[in-house]
Amino acid sequence: QQQVKQSPQSLIVxxxxxxxxxxxxxxxxxxxxxxxxxxxxxGPALLIAIRPDVSEKKEGRFTISFNKSAxxxxxxxxxxxxxxxxxxxxxASIGGAGSYQLTFGKGTKLSVIP
Amino acid sequence: xxxxxxxxxxxxxxxGTPVTLRCHQTENHRYMYWYRQDPGHGLRxxxxxxxxxxxxxxxxxxxxxxxxxKTEDFLLTLESATSSQTSVYFCAISDSGVGTEAFFGQGTRxxxx
Numbered sequence: 001q002q003q004v005k006q007s008p009q010s011l012i013v014x015x016x017x018x019x020x021x022x023x024x025x026x027x028x029x030x031x032x033x034x035x036x037x038x039x040x041x042x043g044p045a046l047l048i049a050i051r052p053d054v055s056e057k058k059e060g061r062f063t064i065s066f067n068k069s070a071x072x073x074x075x076x077x078x079x080x081x082x083x084x085x086x087x088x089x090x091x092a093s094i095g096g097a098g099s100y101q102l103t104f105g106k107g108t109k110l111s112v113i114p
Numbered sequence: 115x116x117x118x119x120x121x122x123x124x125x126x127x128x129x130g131t132p133v134t135l136r137c138h139q140t141e142n143h144r145y146m147y148w149y150r151q152d153p154g155h156g157l158r159x160x161x162x163x164x165x166x167x168x169x170x171x172x173x174x175x176x177x178x179x180x181x182x183x184k185t186e187d188f189l190l191t192l193e194s195a196t197s198s199q200t201s202v203y204f205c206a207i208s209d210s211g212v213g214t215e216a217f218f219g220q221g222t223r224x225x226x227x
Contacts, residue, residue: 045218106156
């Protein structure tokens with residue numbers, strides 16, 4: 001059972017365009033939703049995260065939109081740059097359970113072409 | 115970068131042999147995790163630890179065991195390696211508290227032939 005579904009699997013965007021990656025979750029107990037960015041040969045690194053008590057969070061060119069009723073959240077990358085080319089993972093966790101373990105989506109490989 | 119060191123970084127082993135991967139942290143974080151990453155599957159949790167000698171299973175724990183005898187070290191053992199365990203293994207750490215960032219190591223690429 002996949003608890004976090006991510007789409008698309010791959011995405012090609014022109015430099016300066018907007019990249020949009022979507023995730024949907026099933027477990028309403030999730031209360032922390034981070035996005036991780038991974039470059040080839042490296043471990044994932046936290047990009048931006050949101051809690052379900054807000055509908056949007058923005059950090060620079062990166063924005064998370066959160067729709068609690070639809071159980072969906074998305075990552076928007078504005079003014080996409082070639083340096084943004086990486087694999088992006090959405091994730092979710094249940095903080096109150098004590099382990100804070102993350103359940104990941106399957107990832108989206110983003111390619112930003114000049 | 116968070117102080118996480120995985121060793122070895124690359125390993126080739128034969129089917130049926132035991133293999134141990136090591137994760138060492140210098141951050142004194144309470145929680146440690148082992149994930150595997152495979153194409154089309156994202157990152158899947160194998161085992162995690164919430165303290166010294168306190169561990170629990172994750173989503174894909176069959177064929178793996180872990181041990182944590184010190185706060186800083188978390189070992190992952192493949193008891194009898196199989197080709198299906200060929201993967202990239204990531205260790206992660208996090209501190210207590212909801213919404214705490216998980217920091218990942220650089221990964222260990224394991225090939226079972």
